[in-house]
Amino acid sequence: GIDFSHYKAATVTRRIERRLALNRSIDLEMYANQLRKDPRELNSLYEDLLIGVTRFFRDDAAFGVLETKVIPEIIARTAGDEQIRVWVAGCATGQEPYSIAMLLHEQLSAARRPINVKILATDVHKTSLEVASAGVYGEVQVSGIAPERLQRFFTLKADGYHVSQALRETIVFAPHNLIRDAPFTKLDLVVCRNLLIYFQPHAQQTVLTLFHFCLKPGGFLFLGSSESPGTLLEEFDTVDEHNKVYRKRRDIALPRDLKLPLARSAPLPRAAAPALSRSTTIHPQLLAAYDRLLDRFMPPSFLVDADGTLVDSFGGVAPLLKIKQRRPSAHLVDMLDDDL
Numbered sequence: 001g002i003d004f005s006h007y008k009a010a011t012v013t014r015r016i017e018r019r020l021a022l023n024r025s026i027d028l029e030m031y032a033n034q035l036r037k038d039p040r041e042l043n044s045l046y047e048d049l050l051i052g053v054t055r056f057f058r059d060d061a062a063f064g065v066l067e068t069k070v071i072p073e074i075i076a077r078t079a080g081d082e083q084i085r086v087w088v089a090g091c092a093t094g095q096e097p098y099s100i101a102m103l104l105h106e107q108l109s110a111a112r113r114p115i116n117v118k119i120l121a122t123d124v125h126k127t128s129l130e131v132a133s134a135g136v137y138g139e140v141q142v143s144g145i146a147p148e149r150l151q152r153f154f155t156l157k158a159d160g161y162h163v164s165q166a167l168r169e170t171i172v173f174a175p176h177n178l179i180r181d182a183p184f185t186k187l188d189l190v191v192c193r194n195l196l197i198y199f200q201p202h203a204q205q206t207v208l209t210l211f212h213f214c215l216k217p218g219g220f221l222f223l224g225s226s227e228s229p230g231t232l233l234e235e236f237d238t239v240d241e242h243n244k245v246y247r248k249r250r251d252i253a254l255p256r257d258l259k260l261p262l263a264r265s266a267p268l269p270r271a272a273a274p275a276l277s278r279s280t281t282i283h284p285q286l287l288a289a290y291d292r293l294l295d296r297f298m299p300p301s302f303l304v305d306a307d308g309t310l311v312d313s314f315g316g317v318a319p320l321l322k323i324k325q326r327r328p329s330a331h332l333v334d335m336l337d338d339d340l
Helices: 009-022 028-037 039-049 060-077 095-110 126-134 147-153 201-214 230-235 284-297
Strands: 084-089 117-123 154-157 160-163 171-175 187-192 215-223 236-240 245-248 301-304 310-314
Touching: 009 028, 009 039, 028 039, 060 095, 060 187, 060 215, 060 236, 060 245, 084 095, 095 117, 095 147, 095 171, 095 187, 117 126, 126 171, 147 154, 187 201, 201 215, 201 230, 230 236
Parallel strands: 084 117, 084 187, 117 171, 187 215
Antiparallel strands: 154 160, 215 245, 236 245, 301 310
16 A cells, blocks of 8 residues: 655665565566565565664664753743644654653653643554554663663563553554655654655655644754755754754745645656657747847756756857767767867
């Protein structure tokens, strides 16, 4: 039920190639047939494609910003009878939402405030959600938790460390697909770390726009180390650039063309891609007006397509172009002087 056409093709390809190698299969069609017959291999591919890397308090410095700047501000501006609402998208096996819950519990208790918290923790991987809901972790998994927190929020039993009931009651684990399902609303904090980097640009921007919509004005967005709000950066104040923490400035209207689920992203085969040309169906007078504007305002520049073929030129650079006497090429590099 997951449309991987919205994921970066290189990532998906690498993961499929890994499964091919592990199955000692060199033929893609044979592997596809194996997937149709072997549910275990299909599940293995599914788990490989959904890269679930997580741990408690992952990135100490980033969680330090949450602890010292973000959570105190959220608590300070939230009335005692209001609920603090957090969404952890792509929660994997649950360590991240539990980590945030610990910080909230500690600071609310210290302020003698009621623990009025709801953390919505979501993922598309149902097996990971089952692990998260169970709240039982091994000794290696809890090694990054400070001893006093481990003693306060966990109970050691024969099968591992069990998350306390008080912590679990503040979290709801649920299946949710960011590029298909409607978002949550009126949130104080949205956490989505190192998931957007696997999405194609259009899917990234759609999800970021929805995150902005979800947050209250003044709400916080916490992203992964290689992520940013992109074109929405002006709608956020930067709390900590290095640790990717941002604060929503204001409410804005959603783009009218933003629809869920996202339409399937399937690029045309290269051979079938439409050829770029100067032909157009634009009205000749309008085209002439465009040309005058381009002549007046465009800096000296060339416009090329993805293959480097010259499509147009601006700003008086045409004299720099040279056509070869034999076997002329439309590739820009072939038409320029060697020094240039």
